[in-house]
Amino acid sequence: MKSKMLKQDIMKAIHELSQFGQDExxxxxxxxYDEAWVKAQNHMKKMMEEGGLxxxxxxxxxxxxxLEGTAHKDQTILIGSHIDTVKNGGMYDGQFGIVAGLIAASYLKRNFGQPLRNIEIVSISEEEGSRFPLAFWGTKNLLGLVGREEVLNVYDENGVAFAEAMHQAGFDFRPEDEPLRQDILAFLEIHIEQGCVLEKERKPLGIVSNIVGQRRFSVELTGESNHAGTTPMGYRRDAVHAATEMISNILNxxxxxxxxxxxxxxxxxxxPNVVNVVPGQLEFSIDTRHPDKKMLEDFTKEIHQLVEExxxxxxxxxxxxxWMDTDPVPMDEGLTQIIEAECVLNGVDFLKMNSGAGHDAQLMANHVPTALIFVPSHRGISHSPHxxxxxxxxxxxxxxxxxxxxQLAYKEETGIVESIA
Amino acid sequence: MKSKMLKQDIMKAIHELSQFGQDExxxxxxxxYDEAWVKAQNHMKKMMEEGGLxxxxxxxxxxxxxLEGTAHKDQTILIGSHIDTVKNGGMYDGQFGIVAGLIAASYLKRNFGQPLRNIEIVSISEEEGSRFPLAFWGTKNLLGLVGREEVLNVYDENGVAFAEAMHQAGFDFRPEDEPLRQDILAFLEIHIEQGCVLEKERKPLGIVSNIVGQRRFSVELTGESNHAGTTPMGYRRDAVHAATEMISNILNxxxxxxxxxxxxxxxxxxxPNVVNVVPGQLEFSIDTRHPDKKMLEDFTKEIHQLVEExxxxxxxxxxxxxWMDTDPVPMDEGLTQIIEAECVLNGVDFLKMNSGAGHDAQLMANHVPTALIFVPSHRGISHSPHxxxxxxxxxxxxxxxxxxxxQLAYKEETGIVESIA
Incomplete structure (x- = not known):
C-alpha cells in the first residue's frame, strides 16, 4: 500500500467533491436537498461506480x-459519514469520511477481489442541521427513528417546507411499511477531530471510546435596573455582579x-446593556459535556447550587x-479493539480519546456495533473554510x-462477529 | 406660607408644562429645538410674565x-434648570427646577415686593444631550464655553443639522463679540435626586456637597474561539472565563x-455569543464615580491591575x-451653609449628600458660587414615565x-456675598 498514492487519491476525490457547494x-x-447537495450526491454516485461499487x-x-460479499450476503460492514456541510464550512467535515470509505473499498476490491461480507459505503444525506432546525435526518431514517410527522411544520429560513425541498431533490419519505435493515453487522465512521487534542498531543490518529453526553442550560437572572451614578452599591440588585460571580465559579x-x-x-x-445603567437582567448559557453520565449529574447539582446561592x-x-440532556454513548469495545490491534501491528501511534462533538456514529451505536476514528484538525478549527x-x-x-x-469483511472470523453473537 | 397652596401651584404649573412633549x-x-420644546419655552415665558417677571x-x-433688584442691579441670583427631556422621560427631571424658581420668585414678589438684588429664573435650553450628541448646550452658552465650531458637523438621528434645527426654532449662535455676564452672584438649582437615597434614608430634602467625578472605561479582551465540545479546558483562552473573574473582582x-x-x-x-462556542472575544464597560478625585485615581490603578493580572x-x-474622565465638582460651601441654616431654622430634616449624576450646576460651579438641592425620587426612578x-x-x-x-436677594448682607468678596 503506497501512502503517497493513497494521499493523492484522497485529495483528488475531496477536491472533486468540493466543487459542489463552494460559496462566496x-x-x-x-x-x-439544495442544488449543490444534489450535484454532490450524484457525483459521489459516479465516483462509487468508478470505484467498482x-x-x-x-x-x-x-x-x-x-461491494457484494461472496459468503455472507446477510452481513454488511457499513462505513460512512455525511455529505452536507454547515454554512461556510470546510472541505473535510463529513465528506472525508465518505471518500475514505470509498477509497478503502476500491483498494480492497482491486487487491483482494470481492469480500466475504458486504462492504457498503454510505453518503449520509444530512447530519449538521444547517438548513432545517433538525439534525441527523439521514441516520435517523436509516434506523427508522424519524418519520413524516417530525418534519410536518419544518421550514428553512426562506420558508421552504421540508417535504417540498425533499421532493424537489427527487426524494420522498421512507415508506412506512419498509422493513428496517437487519444485515448491518458494524458501522465505522472516520471524521476530523474538530478539536486540537491530537495535534497538541502529536498523535496522527484518534480512536474514540465514548461520545460525550451533553447538558445545556439557560440561566435567567432578574434584579433591578438603576442609575449607575445615583444608586449606592448597597442598594443595588445588579444582575452582572451576580452573574459574573456565578459564571466565574462555575467555570473554575x-x-x-x-x-x-x-x-x-x-x-x-x-x-438594558447600557454603560451608565446598573443592569437589571441577564441571561447566560451553560454547555457542559462528559463521557460519564454520573459526572454530568454531579456537576449539574453543583451548577444549581452555585446559581441558587x-x-x-x-x-x-x-x-x-x-433544555438539552443527551446521554454519553460508548463505542463498541470489540470493534474498537480490532482497530487498535491493527494500529499496533502497523506502528500507528494512536490516542484513545473521547469525542466532544456529536456524530452519526452516536446514533448508530445504540443499534449496531460502532466505531469512530479521528484524524487531526489543524489548530482544532472546524465549521470554517480554514x-x-x-x-x-x-x-x-x-x-x-x-x-x-x-479484518471485518475478508476474514471468516472477526472479533466483531463474536461480540454480537 | 401655606404648603398646601404651594403644592397646588407647583402641580398646576408642572401639569401645564407637561402638555408640551407628551409621547405615545x-x-x-x-x-x-423641536416643536414641543418651542411650545414649552413659550408657555414658560407666559407663566413667567403672569408671575410678574x-x-x-x-x-x-x-x-x-x-425680578429687578432695587439696590444692586449689578448682582443677580440665578435659579433654574433645563427645559428639555430625554426620550420618553418623566414630568419632573429639569422642568421642576424652573417651575420651583418661578413660584419662589412670584411668592417673594407678592409678599415682599422687589428684591434688593435681581432674581432671575432661567429655563435652560438643553442639558440631556438626547437629540444631538452634545450635552449642556444651554449652560455652556451662558458661560461662553461653546461656539459655532462645536456643532458644525452635529446632526440628530433624522439627519437634521444642529444649526438648521436652531434656526427653525427661531434662534441663532451667540454673537462672538457679546460680552459674558458678570452680574451672576450665585446659581441655585433644584432637581429630583434620580436615586433612592433620600427615600431609603427617609429624608425629604438633600443638599449636595459634591457632584461626583466620573471615569468610564472600555475593556477589550481577545482570546480564541473554539469548539465547546472538543477543546479541553486546559487548551482554552476563554474570554468569558477571564472577563467574569475580572468583573466580579472589580465590583467586589x-x-x-x-x-x-x-x-x-x-x-x-x-x-461570537453562541451557546456551543468557547468565546474568543469580549468587550465590557466600566463606569465609576466618586466625589474625591484621588479615590478615582486609586481605584483606576486597581482596575488596571486586576485587568492586567x-x-x-x-x-x-x-x-x-x-474614554471619559471628568473631575468631581464641589458645590459652594458658603452658599450651601445658607441653605442648611434655613433648613435648620425651619425644621427641615435634610441630608448632606453627593450627586452621582451630572447637572447644569456642575458647569456653573466652576464659574460662580453654586448650590444644588435635591427632592426625593420615588424608588429612584428617573428618565422614565414612572x-x-x-x-x-x-x-x-x-x-x-x-x-x-x-436671604440672598432681600437682605443687604449675605454669607454668599461675603464668600466671593
Missing part, C-alpha cells in the same frame, strides 16, 4: 455504494473536575432551565480503515 | 424671567471601598481604554428655595 466566502455551503439511493436520499469548578469534563458559557445577554446573596430571582488536515494524516486514516475492513 | 408611550419627549431669550434660546473591590464610590459594569458584548492568567490580550416625586416634597423644596432666596 471561500468555504463550503452544501445544505440538505453498486450504487443505490434510499427513499430520503442516503446514497449507498456496495468545571476546571477543577479535570479532563474530560468541559464547560462553556458561550452566550451572555445583558439588559449566588442569586440569593445578591437578592436576585433566577430561573435555571436545562478547516485543514494534513494529507499524510488523511492517508493514515484511510490506511487504518483498509486494515480494519480487511 | 405615556412619557415626555421634548428635545432641543420680565422675560427675555438669549441668542440660543435660554429663557430668563427677571469597588464595594469594599464603601460609599460614596460606585462602580458599574453595564454593558457586556461577547463574540487576570488577562495574563488566562492567556488573553487586553486593551483598557479610559418618575415621581410626592407633592409635599416638591413644596418643601420650593419652600426652602424661597427662604434661601430671601
Amino acid at each position: 466566502c471561500g468555504g463550503m455551503t452544501r445544505l440538505l 453498486d450504487t443505490s439511493y434510499d427513499a430520503v436520499g442516503n446514497l449507498f455504494g456496495r 469548578r468545571g476546571q477543577s473536575y479535570g479532563d474530560p469534563l468541559v464547560v462553556t458559557v458561550g452566550k451572555i445577554d445583558v439588559k 449566588t442569586a440569593e446573596k445578591h437578592g436576585l430571582k433566577f430561573c435555571l432551565d436545562m 478547516e485543514h488536515t494534513d494529507g499524510r494524516d488523511l492517508a493514515l486514516g484511510v490506511h487504518t480503515l483498509i486494515k480494519t475492513l480487511y | 408611550c405615556g412619557g415626555m419627549t421634548r428635545l432641543l 420680565d422675560t427675555s431669550y438669549d441668542a440660543v434660546g435660554n429663557l430668563f424671567g427677571r 473591590r469597588g464595594q469594599s471601598y464603601g460609599d460614596p464610590l460606585v462602580v458599574t459594569v453595564g454593558k457586556i458584548d461577547v463574540k 487576570t488577562a495574563e492568567k488566562h492567556g488573553l490580550k487586553f486593551c483598557l481604554d479610559m 418618575e415621581h416625586t410626592d407633592g409635599r416634597d416638591l413644596a418643601l423644596g420650593v419652600h426652602t428655595l424661597i427662604k434661601t432666596l430671601y
